[in-house]
Structure formats: structure tokens, C-alpha cells
Amino acid sequence: MKAFIILAATAAVVGAASCSRHDSDDRSAAAPDIRVTPVKVDSVTLYRKFPGTLIAQASVNVVARVNGLITAKHYTSGDIVRKGQPLFSIESTAYADAVRQAEATLASARSNYDYATRRRAAMEKAFKSDAVSEMEVEQARDAEREGEASVKSAEAALSSARTNLGYCTVTSPIDGRVSDNNLSVGNYVSGEASPVVLCDVYDNENMLAVFSIEDIALAQTVRAALNNKNTRVPVDFGQKLPHSYTGRLIYLAPSMSNSTGTMTMQAEIANPYDELRPGMYVNVSVPVGVDPEAMLVRDASLSTDQLGKYLYTVNDSDRVVYTPVVAGDIVDDSMRIITSGISPSDRYVTSAMLKVRDGMTVHPFTK
Numbered sequence: 001m002k003a004f005i006i007l008a009a010t011a012a013v014v015g016a017a018s019c020s021r022h023d024s025d026d027r028s029a030a031a032p033d034i035r036v037t038p039v040k041v042d043s044v045t046l047y048r049k050f051p052g053t054l055i056a057q058a059s060v061n062v063v064a065r066v067n068g069l070i071t072a073k074h075y076t077s078g079d080i081v082r083k084g085q086p087l088f089s090i091e092s093t094a095y096a097d098a099v100r101q102a103e104a105t106l107a108s109a110r111s112n113y114d115y116a117t118r119r120r121a122a123m124e125k126a127f128k129s130d131a132v133s134e135m136e137v138e139q140a141r142d143a144e145r146e147g148e149a150s151v152k153s154a155e156a157a158l159s160s161a162r163t164n165l166g167y168c169t170v171t172s173p174i175d176g177r178v179s180d181n182n183l184s185v186g187n188y189v190s191g192e193a194s195p196v197v198l199c200d201v202y203d204n205e206n207m208l209a210v211f212s213i214e215d216i217a218l219a220q221t222v223r224a225a226l227n228n229k230n231t232r233v234p235v236d237f238g239q240k241l242p243h244s245y246t247g248r249l250i251y252l253a254p255s256m257s258n259s260t261g262t263m264t265m266q267a268e269i270a271n272p273y274d275e276l277r278p279g280m281y282v283n284v285s286v287p288v289g290v291d292p293e294a295m296l297v298r299d300a301s302l303s304t305d306q307l308g309k310y311l312y313t314v315n316d317s318d319r320v321v322y323t324p325v326v327a328g329d330i331v332d333d334s335m336r337i338i339t340s341g342i343s344p345s346d347r348y349v350t351s352a353m354l355k356v357r358d359g360m361t362v363h364p365f366t367k
Contacts, residue, residue: 034362035351036314040296041344044331047234047285048218050265052211054280057268058203060174063195065167066090070185070198077180081172081201088181088198090189092168095161102161106154113147120144167191176203202278207269209235209247209282212262218288219263225249225287233267234285234330243273244333247284285329291337293344294328299336301350302327312349312356313342314364320349322358 064070068091075087123140126132172178179200183189189196213219225231232246247267256263267284269276302309302325313323325341342348347364349356356362 031318031361031363032352032355034314034320034349034356034364036347036364036366037298037301037350038347038366039338039342039344040335041293042296043290043292044294044296044337045287046289046291047329048288049283049285050211050213052209052282052284054207054209054269054276054278054282056176056202056204056278057206057208058174058176059278060176060201061195061197062087062170062172062178062199062201063197064088064090064170064189064191065195066095066164066191067189067193068092068094068168070183070187070189073181073185075178077178077199079178081176081178083172083175085172086169087172087178088170090168090170090191092165095165095168098161099158099165102154102158106151106158109147109150109154113144113151116140116144116147170198172201174201174203175205176201178202204271204274204276204278207271207276207278208250209267209269209284210264211267211282211284212257212260212264213286214262218286219252221288222249222252222265222286226252231287233287235267235269236283237276238281238283241275243275245269245276249286294331295338295342295344296331296335297338297342297348298350299330299334301348301353302336303353311338311342312353312358313346314349314362318362318364320356320358320360320362323348 070088071091072089073087074089075081075085081087120137120140120143123132123137127134127137179202181199182197189198213222225233226249229248231248233249235245235247237245247269249265250268251264251266253264265284265286269282297311301311303311307324309327310322310324313321315321323341323346326339328337328339330336347366
């Protein structure tokens with residue numbers, strides 16, 4: 001009887017152990033495989049965003065400088081035009097007549113000058129044989145000088161007349177994209193009294209982001225970036241564009257504005273795809289320092305709820321932990337700086353984030 005009790009007790013213990021192992025194996029088998037990644041610690045440059053607007057690197061008013069009717073427009077609004085390309089024609093009859101008149105005046109002046117030169121030479125020759133007086137020679141010399149002055153005056157008048165005739169064809173002063181015309185064909189312009197703006201040309205090959213900073217200490221920090229021509233700063237435009245852009249800081253105002261208490265800065269942005277336009281809003285990220293031990297996580301692993309940003313971390317017991325964090329700037333387009341909420345030794349979930357929940361046991365693995 002005593003042996004039976006011992007055997008029964010032994011069987012019960014073995015059965016309990018077997019059930020315990022079986023339950024443990026079931027729970028282990030039920031835990032999903034979840035990819036995790038350690039928090040990355042690296043030295044990163046810290047940035048501060050400043051809002052601004054884009055302007056063209058060069059913009060020019062195309063003006064009429066003569067009087068007359070606009071007789072033709074030679075471009076399509078919005079096109080890219082080249083320096084010297086005709087944009088408008090203004091009636092030129094009066095200015096062509098002025099050129100012909102100036103040419104005739106110059107021809108007459110040259111003829112008179114030639115005559116005065118020959119007469120002065122003849123008078124000097126006659127003076128040597130006492131055929132004329134010294135006063136007559138001086139008069140001949142004065143007439144030659146007056147003739148020479150008349151020629152120069154006529155040449156200047158002809159040059160001016162030709163210039164005005166040239167203004168009858170209005171050309172683009174720079175390469176760039178041209179605006180719509182302010183005045184249509186058939187309108188009369190009085191450009192001689194005051195130049196009349198006909199359109200504008202914008203050189204958008206490089207854009208300038210204009211913004212303001214108010215921190216004197218920050219101004220001292222960014223001077224290093226200004227001096228280093230290879231330093232690129234991130235920029236964004238508040239809307240998703242087909243291409244990404246960076247800028248180069250090129251200007252810091254030498255003084256503060258009395259009205260705003262800020263200093264103007266400019267960043268140059270290359271525009272190779274012709275996507276950027278003057279007037280667009282832009283955010284310029286200015287370098288303000290370096291964090292030698294910044295904590296970085298994949299931006300795609302962050303989620304958002306009513307409390308803000310959070311990660312799913314996995315603790316030493318392989319349990320998922322809902323972890324609120326404070327996120328900073330993007331680094332290298334895919335990594336996000338985390339300023340608080342995690343430690344450098346943490347690991348976080350990077351896949352199947354919709355399948356995990358706080359407190360779940362998982363099989364973590366890394367690749």
C-alpha cells in the first residue's frame with residue numbers, strides 16, 4: 001500500500017512537470033517572430049528651421065524706352081527666353097527718319113570739315129609767301145576746329161538716333177522665364193518720358209531662399225557654414241515635390257533691422273528641374289550645433305496617437321513595451337533623432353508593428 005502511494009505521488013509530479021513543459025512550449029510556440037533593431041548612437045549636426053520665401057537669383061523688368069504703338073509680341077507667356085531675344089516691336093517710322101536725318105547731317109558736317117581742312121592748309125601755304133595775313137590763317141584754323149566739332153556732334157546725334165531705333169525692338173536683357181505681357185499689341189507707350197514695364201524675366205536657374213534670424217549667438221554659429229562653400233543645408237517647401245533639394249548659405253546681413261530686430265539670411269538653391277518658383281514658401285534648416293551622442297531610430301518605426309509619437313520597444317523579458325518618445329529632426333532622410341523616452345541600450349520593433357501590442361511576448365530577432 002505504501003509503495004502504491006509513492007508510485008502515485010511520483011506519477012503526479014511527473015505529470016505536473018510534463019504539463020508545465022507542455023504549457024511553456026505552447027506559449028513559446030504562440031510568440032511571433034518580430035524583427036527588432038538596437039537604438040543607434042551617432043554624432044549628428046543639429047538644425048533649427050526658419051521659414052522664408054523664394055526669389056529668383058535675378059529678375060529684370062523689360063521696359064519700353066521709346067514712344068509709339070506696340071506692333072508685335074514675339075514670345076509665348078511663360079516661355080524660357082534667351083538674352084537678346086526679341087520680345088516686342090514698337091513702331092519705328094519716326095526713329096528711322098531720325099536716323100536718316102542724322103546721317104545726312106553727319107555727311108554735311110564731314111563735307112564742311114574737309115573743306116575747312118583744305119582751306120586751312122592753303123592759307124598756311126599762302127602765309128609763307130606773305131599772300132595772306134596771320135589773322136586770316138587763324139580764322140581758317142578756327143573754321144577747321146569748328147568743322148571737326150560739328151562732325152563729332154553729328155556722329156553723337158547719329159549714334160543716339162540709332163540707339164533709339166534699336167529700342168523699337170525690345171529684347172530680353174537676361175536668360176530666364178518670361179511673364180505675361182502687361183500691355184497688349186496696339187497699345188501706345190510713352191517710354192521716352194518714363195520707361196514703361198512691358199513684362200518681367202526671371203532667371204530661375206538658381207533660387208534664393210530669403211529668411212530672418214533673431215538670435216545673435218546663432219548668427220555667430222552659422223558663420224562657419226557661410227565660410228565653408230561645401231556645407232549644404234536641408235530645405236523643404238511645405239508640400240511634396242518630385243525631387244529633394246538642399247541649399248548653401250551665402251549671405252548674412254551685417255546688421256540687425258531696426259524695425260524687426262532680425263538679421264536677413266539667404267541660401268542658394270539649385271533648380272535643375274525647374275520646379276521652384278519665386279514666391280514659394282520654404283523652410284531652411286540652419287546648423288546650430290552638434291550632438292556627439294544622438295539616439296537615432298528608423299523614422300518608419302515611429303507611430304503616432306493622441307499622446308504623440310511612440311515606439312514599441314522590447315525589454316529583457318522579450319515583452320513589447322509601449323514607449324512614448326519625443327522626436328527631433330530627420331537625419332539622412334530615414335533616421336529620426338529621439339531626444340527622450342528611450343536609452344541607448346534599448347531595442348525597438350521595426351516590422352509587423354500592427355501585429356504587436358503592449359505586453360505581448362515575442363521572439364525578437366535582428367538582421
